[in-house]
Amino acid sequence: MSYLQTSIAKVTRQELSYRTYIIWSFLAFLVTWIIIWIYIILFPMAYAGRYYPLSLAKTQLASECKAGEVVVFGDSRAVAGVLPTVMELPTENLAFPAASPVETYFLVKRILRCPNNPHLVVIAHSASMFPKDEYFWSVFASLGVLSTAEIRKVEADAKALGDDELMHAERSHSVPLEFLPTLYAIHFPPLYFADLLDGYVAARWRYNERAMRDALDTSGRSSFGTAPGSDAISGEADMTDWRVSPLVNLYLNRTLSLLASRDIPVMIITMPVNATTCKHLPAVVQSRFSKYLAEIAKAHSNVAFVDATIPCWPDIYYGDAWHFNMLGAVAYSHDLQHVLSNLLQSINSDGMFKNNKMIMAQIDAPLTAHGRPEMPDE
Amino acid sequence: MLFNSYGFIFGFLPLSLVGFYSLGRLGRKPAASWLVFSSFVFYGLWNPRYTFLLALSIGFNYLISLMIHANRQHHFLQRTYLTLGIFVDIGVLIYYKYLVDIIGFTYGLSVYDSPTPSITIPLGISFFTFTQIGYLVDVQQGVVADKSPLNYVLFVTFFPHLIAGPILHNREIMPQFSEKRTYRFSIENLTVGSVIFIIGLAKKCLLADPLSAQVSTGFAPSASLTLSAAWLLMFTYAIQIYFDFSGYTDMAIGIARMFNVRFPMNFNSPYKATSIIDFWQRWHMTLTRLLTLYLFNPLAISIARSHAARKLPISRSAQTSTNAFFMMTAFPLLITMSVAGIWHGAGIKFLIFGLLHGFYLTVNHGWRIFRSPRASKLGPLHRLSNWLLTISSILVALVFFRAPTMNSALATVSAMAGVHGLGNVVFRNLLLHGVSSIQLIFTQHGPAAATSGLKAIENAMQYFLTAFLWFIVLIMPNTQQIMHKYEPALGRINPCALQRMTWKPTIASAAALGAISAFAIMAVAGTTPFVYFQF
Secondary structure, three states: OHHHHHHHHHHHHOEOOHHHHHHHHHHHHHHHHHHHHHHHHHOHHHHOOOHHHHHHHHHHHHHOOOOOOEEEEEOHHHHHHOOHHHOOOOEEEOOOOOOOHHHHHHHHHHHOOOOOOOOEEEEEOOHHHOOOOOOHHHHHHOOOOOOHHHHHHHHHHHHHHOOOHHHHOOOOOOOOHHHHHHHHHOOOOHHHHHHHHHOOOOOOHHHHHHHHHHHHHOOOOOOOOOOOOOOOOOHHHHOOOOOOOHHHHHHHHHHHHHHHHOOOOEEEEOOOEEHHHHHHOOHHHHHHHHHHHHHHHHHOOOEEEEOOOOOEEOHHHEOOOOOEOHHHHHHHHHHHHHHHHHHHHOEOOOOOEOOOOOOOOOOOOOOOHHHOOOOOOO | OOOOOHHHHHHHHHHHHHHHHHHHOOOHHHHHHHHHHHHHHHHHOOOOHHHHHHHHHHHHHHHHHHHHHHOOOOHHHHHHHHHHHHHHHHHHHHHHHHHHHHHHHHHHOOOOOOOOOOOOOOOOHHHHHHHHHHHHHHHHOOOOOOOOHHHHHHHHHOHHHHOOOOOOOHHHHHHHHHOHHHHOOOHHHHHHHHHHHHHHHHHHHHHHHHHHHHHHHHOOOOOOOOHHHHHHHHHHHHHHHHHHHHHHHHHHHHHHHHOOOOOEOOOOOHHHOOOHHHHHOOOOHHHHHHHHHHHHHHHHHHHHHHHHHOOOOOOOHHHHOHHHHHHHHHHHHHHHHHHHHHHHOOOHHHHHHHHHHHHHHHHHHHHHHHOOHHHHOOOHHHHHHHHHHHHHHHHHHHHHHHOOOHHHHHHHHHHHOOOOOOOOHHHHHHHHHHHHHHHHHHHOOOHHHHHHHHHHHHHHHHHHHHHHHHHHHHHOOOHHHHOHHHOOOEOOOOOOOOHHHOOOOEHHHHHHHHHHHHHHHHHHHHOOOOHHHHO
16 A cells, blocks of 8 residues: 555656646646536536526426416516415416516416416516616526527527627626527536536535425525515616617517417516615606506507506515515515406406406505514525 | 636637747747737737827837937937936826826816716736836936847737736846747746746636625625724735736736746735835835836935935935935835825825825834834744734725725725724624524525525635635745746745645646646636736
8 A cells, every 4th residue: 555655656746748747737627627517517506506496496387387377477576576375376486586578588488388378477577677688698598598599599689689788798708609509508617617616616505405495385486685674775776767678678579479379468567676775766767667568568458567666665575675575475475466366357268358458556565564464484 | 808818818829829939930030020919919909999009109119219329428318308208108198097087186176177088098008108118217327238129019018018017127028039049949938837827817717706796895885894894805805906916927927938038026925024115025026126216216316416415414324313214215205105006096095005005114114224223033923913014004005996986995994993883794704604504504494594594604605715815825835936946937036935835747736737727717707807907
């Protein structure tokens, strides 16, 4: 044994020629690269951020084709705010963190492949998700939520519209844009290395598994901030103006038309923001966003929309600047339940609303603490 | 173009190396011309418009240098040309780097009532301007022998130093470009250069970049820091900027070495310094050298001459009088360090940064001159207290260097003084977070555990990372020490005490280099530009 150790020590310390040294270094580089690549492909649960287990949970929920009467799509506010387990209507929360209407289109398409289509689709995107599809690359391409073909389709649509927002979306600027879809498809290690470092190689495994289990147990609901109230200000307050990007507008209209072609009514809701954000929310954002949604509802006969303006809920219902905590989720889901029940009663057999107009309803926060549902285990 | 980009590592660098050594077979001129061409391409890939500015600046300064050469017998004319050269160089620098801030300042005072214009600062303008001013001064003083235009252009534009230094001195670089062996392929230099480059890349992408988010959050307008949080933030920022800038310098030194050129040292474990004087002899050493050579020394000499003319004593012992100390040491130091501060950027923040260091250096020099001779030998406790005083002074000055606004800087300094409460962030995070995260894993159930438990671990890891990086900086040898057997840089390099850490071309070090380079190259995808690019 000691002879072997001595021999190994001798070999490893022996000086090499520079040429041999370069060859050995290159081999070591290759071996390391391949090992990391294999690890990245095989064990994303160990290192990937929290969106990964949620994407797995949502994909599983969608593929099980157990969509109930109502399916909710939207962004992280909807993920945290809609708790199907406290709703009497069979509801599934397929909202996806950071999703804009672009990604929602593809998620809706997947649900429509199921034999049983939902009776009602709820679409709930924050006002900040309309000006650009910020997380197209860093979340949806990176996690494989969108296939390479879907990514290419969005790129082609953006090009046809003359919309360069994908170029400016959050992504690695060291890799040329044209290679990104292919490199994401093969899980090119540099694109996942930051996650590997942030996740301390395997520190996220336990938490990701728990997050996935929780999302599956609650039909898609997941926590973000867990504080017992938050007066932090969310991103909408920083917006100086509001506009919808051509690409996002195209895909929202496409989604609504697709659902109309299947006679599925749609309810567009605006998720509430906390009271502190409300105080700082520029009036122009409120008015332009509401006007846009009203125009959308007008253009599509299968669309109703709830909340003419961005609703404001007390800070106590928020776990962080953006998201409901469990108290907020329960309260909001109870209110949403009532609105949904009423809406479902007003739907014709062809999926159109009986009065054929947009239905205005308001999901208000409970006024006093007495009316709040019991606080579940957060 | 960034050194830490795939385009540079896999495209530009190999191409320019292949071109250089292929043309080197044909002779010195084709290879040197290729290097000049590559350097202009390197600069132009950032913003092609400014390659003209670079070319114009080089052409103008070279012309002035010829005029100074040609008038060797006419000192007045020489001085006139030198003054003209410096005046134009500084004028261009002011236009691009400081004018917007000056206009903004006067706009604030209602002197000027038009909106502030927007001017893009040409990359590396401070570096190539100061390099050329140094050259003109040396020509005027007769210390430059090489008048070759090709060597001059190469000296200014050689891409490894063009954007963020090290700031080169013509005497150490131009002779290297004249040597024929510089243009011959050397596998030793290629290997040694690659190793230094990879160390620099790893410092930047693996050690500095992961800290940038934490630092940005700390300096965000909404951040309200307690005493411990503010100190922790500054310890983190200090380590980030060190690994970022010294990583860049290592990459520059490594690339130059691949082309058979040796650059001067720019960092020598600055955070091991036990005094401010020591610190400036270890931090951005080429800037210290430039300012000492071309500003501090001329100022100090001219003051000494004026003292001598007035029959006042100028010896070292004469400086023990308060008046002489102020005039001959404190005044030139404060002026030099103010310029060092403003060199980094316009604005009162950078001036305060420079003045603070000027003040520290004055106190340090005063201490050396006025202290009791008994205190000359230092025990370990004394050295530790010196180190703590030095580091805390550096951290306070760094606040003005990094903070986005003056208000933010003042808020951070107030927090460091305990104005916003002591806080227990350090202890809570360093000690309790580890425990509480374990506790959370076992006690919390439901959705909250998935977020708060992980967050606790992530917070704790950030603090451990900062502590670990300080350990590396204070205990481990620096790049030059690791490579000292192969003369990695110009200047005296102290060999490291840890002999095992000295690089040799063995299988073990090849394996380590291969693995580190794989990690570093993967990390390039998420990297950020160098902190010093803005200067």
